[in-house]
Amino acid sequence: MEGVDHLALERSKTQFDVDQMKVVWAGSRHALDVSDRIGRLVASDPVFKKDNRAMLSRKDLFKDTLRKAAHVWKRINELKLTEEEASRLRFFIDQPSYMDLHWGMFIPVIKGSGTEEQQKKWLPIAYKMQIIGCYAQTELGHGSNVQGLETTATFDPKTDEFVINSPTLTSSKWWPGGLGKVSTHAVVFARLITDGQDHGVNGFIVQLRSLDDHLPLPGVTVGDIGMKFGSGAYNSMDNGVLRFDHVRIPRDQMLMRVSQVTREGKVVLSNVPRQLLYGTMVFVRQTIVADASSALSRAVCIATRYSAVRRQFGSNDSGVETQVIDYKTQQSRLFPLLASAYAFRFVGEWLKWLYTDVTQKLQANDFSTLPEAHACTAGLKSLTTSATADAIEECRKLCGGHGYLSSSGLPELFAVYIPACTYEGDNIVLLLQVARFLMKTVSQLPSGKKPVGTTSYMGRAEQLLQSRSNVQKAEDWLKPSVILEAFEARAMRMSVACAKDLSKFANPEEGFAELSPNLVDAAVAHCQLIVVSKFIEKLQQDIPGKGVKEQLQILCNVYALFLVHKHLGDFLSTGSITAKQASLANDQLRSLYSQVRPNAIALVDAFNYTDHYLSSILGRYDGNVYAKLYEEAWKDPLNDTVVPEGYREYIQPLLKQQLRNARL
């Protein structure tokens, strides 16, 4: 069977240019070439093998990760990879390690918050990995509320040093990736105390381990926090616990780009605007949205291919059972996720642009669009990660029983993905920030202040509060203007309703707390509008390739109409559409599913994932699922022996009725 493409018939039905769609997905021909080349490189290197990961013990998995991380670094240097190539290489390795935090947090925070002098001192050795760093913010008792951190950094003017200390159990640093067993250094966030005064939380570069023998330095207690969700997954990472017992560091190891401590212990602000730090946040969140589309597309690719392989009930003329992908119940759950993968890809692409735009404005000391950019990235981070986490599990369910096998790849993908809903801002906390911004925007409308960027639709409040959708037949729902208006009206009306309800409270903070569930709903409506509108904007661009734009058009409509169905209560209760129009939307959605169907396999082929990266027997490119599942089963350690270990002690005495005398 080797070499046979079980999905060839599916692929022959494709109505668009898959290669051009690959370019669209990758972002450019160049990006596709790089991704394709590096993907194959990783797949062909035996060190990067990962299909046995779920079976490894914690220790073996961790050692395997250390080996891979070192090999990655070796290959990057040997092959003199560009930054883009190196980043794709890390992506395809697909195994969390201390490297992620060293490159993704430690270096960026020094770049963003360190003075030029500090950057000169620390960055070169960090770039060469002569030191390995992590980002130590979260504490055992303190997560989202950074201002509640308890670790202290007390300035000692006698020695010109800071004394880093963990005064309580709950002040133990807890969670930082790479901290537990590997990092030699950390940026530690602690309350700056000078002259008995608390100046709030600042970052400090602290060496944790000796560069000679890797032992923790005096006063430093450090270890791993233990197993996490799933097998494999994030257990490759040494998330750590860290306590300080009056550890001293020189004054110049406080990150001083924004506020500085003088030799005398005075805290002074530099002339660098604090807002500059937000640039990093926008950058990080843009990465998270891009990761969401990767994880989601991966799950969708697996579920789509297996849905075409798997057959159940019914029968066609030849007497074979019906492909599961032909069932409307399957389509109505799967295709919206396929559409979401593309939607998140494009909104991620747009966020890249937004980051450039924000950076340029910051450099020109223009902070006017920052609050909007901040709210928008917070909301999109929350929306895309929550949707992706749910979607991975939905894809697993769409694979039936076999999705529960580790070899389906979906259990580990879920386990490794879900922390994205919590890190870099808990998703509910972020939505409340969005809601706060929306309420501010609404409250400023009467003053004539023009909302900018993704909130500019709110400038048309009067119209949107009055408008009635003029959908009269199902096909009307295909018009971008119709979709946009419905989403804008819904978002606008939910925000305005919240604002009205808030105004009834004497104490606005009390009102905000009391109404927070409604505010979260309003924030979600706003964020979904952003995703839909960016998808529509993407389609206004020139997109070459036979049938490519048409397919994206279909997916865009699937995404939007699926949301209308899912959040029908919002659309109807705000009067943005009528029940009749909702029913027409549903009819249209069903007919769109039929249009997606023949192209489904090609649409996931366009992600251009190697079988190595997918790491899923159900998602194999060639669809040769059953033979490979069967083959894989025998590799389980339990099958090392025909009679299991423990037979003599625990099974035989039971069968022979001799259990009473057995020692258990």
Place this chain on the structure above:
Amino acid sequence: MEGVDHLALERSKTQFDVDQMKVVWAGSRHALDVSDRIGRLVASDPVFKKDNRAMLSRKDLFKDTLRKAAHVWKRINELKLTEEEASRLRFFIDQPSYMDLHWGMFIPVIKGSGTEEQQKKWLPIAYKMQIIGCYAQTELGHGSNVQGLETTATFDPKTDEFVINSPTLTSSKWWPGGLGKVSTHAVVFARLITDGQDHGVNGFIVQLRSLDDHLPLPGVTVGDIGMKFGSGAYNSMDNGVLRFDHVRIPRDQMLMRVSQVTREGKVVLSNVPRQLLYGTMVFVRQTIVADASSALSRAVCIATRYSAVRRQFGSNDSGVETQVIDYKTQQSRLFPLLASAYAFRFVGEWLKWLYTDVTQKLQANDFSTLPEAHACTAGLKSLTTSATADAIEECRKLCGGHGYLSSSGLPELFAVYIPACTYEGDNIVLLLQVARFLMKTVSQLPSGKKPVGTTSYMGRAEQLLQSRSNVQKAEDWLKPSVILEAFEARAMRMSVACAKDLSKFANPEEGFAELSPNLVDAAVAHCQLIVVSKFIEKLQQDIPGKGVKEQLQILCNVYALFLVHKHLGDFLSTGSITAKQASLANDQLRSLYSQVRPNAIALVDAFNYTDHYLSSILGRYDGNVYAKLYEEAWKDPLNDTVVPEGYREYIQPLLKQQLRNARL
């Protein structure tokens, strides 16, 4: 800190008699006593320790399971436990093993489908566990569609034997629990073939392994199918793969209660009605619904307790941060799940009654209510297991970052629970069965046929299609009649709308396929109505204990109004309620949350779970979370050494820039 109750203040606020609530939850004072006694017995026995389960390798975990299973059996015999006590003992062990299938499937199927003679031969040795059996139905390529199974049992009149064979790869038995490494026997489902004719799927008792040395018998290939979702969890079970190469068994090993094969190879039906087999199905599903309330209540108990321990942002007068449970966003996600746990408990209790009722009617040859009972149990199995799977993950998210730690207990609970959505009927397939029954019921209304049981509301179709909810103020939503009417109107109208849409199709089966997503929605609406109405019925009973009934009343309203909010699109699009009434429901819901708040901890204490059973540091009864998390971390194997294994090979060369020469 040992011995301090960190939740004492919370417990002091309780407004009801917790002990009486424990009785309500357990079902009776007797059931509570048994459960309490056995729970403590298990918790105090070192063999049943399970807090290190996530760290065990597959082999060690499996051996641990064999040990526990043997110990369970030993204790049951030593202590001469009653059937009820033994069942609680297995419940509290909380580790899937071959025992579950031996007692839960192998024995029941022989009881249900074996002749009296067969029962006499097989049951005594099965009861004594001189043989261990499993239930081998599902195949690699065939799950829900039992009629599509490929394994054959061909009658050979020459030898008076059946020849059991696996003709294809996809006919390999795949998934049966207990099959992989332990079972000596199986009930194998195979196509009965006599004289070249296929008589469809029947069950056959087949010995798989030698009772002397446990080796597979000639012609039998058997093994484990490999790792499944998560660490610990269902990896304690040897789900198996099984192939037959023309294995011969005597004719009397076909289960012949309903159809029989004569010595001449003729297939004859016995006088036992086939419907009797449905009794078992109702029984199994009732168990699954009861399990759902157990798993859900366990997750809710963990999330509720930790939400009271955890503090974040804000501050009260003493300067401490606000308890997370005081946030409305937390309440609006958590309390509906708490209410669902109670709702599922009571509907499970009612299903127990239904099973008795069905059994009595079957014995009296009255099959009239069987289709309704079948649809109802199918729907409730689907509804409660899907909701529980989602709720466990939601509870994990409600615990913030720490919910991701294995020691929170939630990752493993999720991993071990989710198969319930697939086994004993895929949840979507089951909902389509419900929908089919609903469509039939609607189509028979004009003929005057009176709908029975849970569909009896459909007898008032005319009224329900016309009615308008008369809610005028938020408190109106507290009336059971108001809630029932809204849910009945919604369910009725969705079913009727589907029936209307279906009638437009020339081919009804085509229509059913095309409209299946809508049909699923209608089935869900019907099933939610059942749960709500059974909760309301429960409250019409006499429930003693100070404040107990009042608390349940609140939870019942929370459950119903939460569903109104979640499925608002249904209620509005069917015109069952107005947007204004929906908004009042929301107001009422918020106020109900405030009433649940002071009793939340006591409401989860009423589940009476031991810390051993919960197996969660976040859910500890005493709330001493942070000290224990810290303590637990150091037990991870990675912390066996300060410098990790692999340092010399993979970290040192990197730091020292000597990677180029390193062998990786």
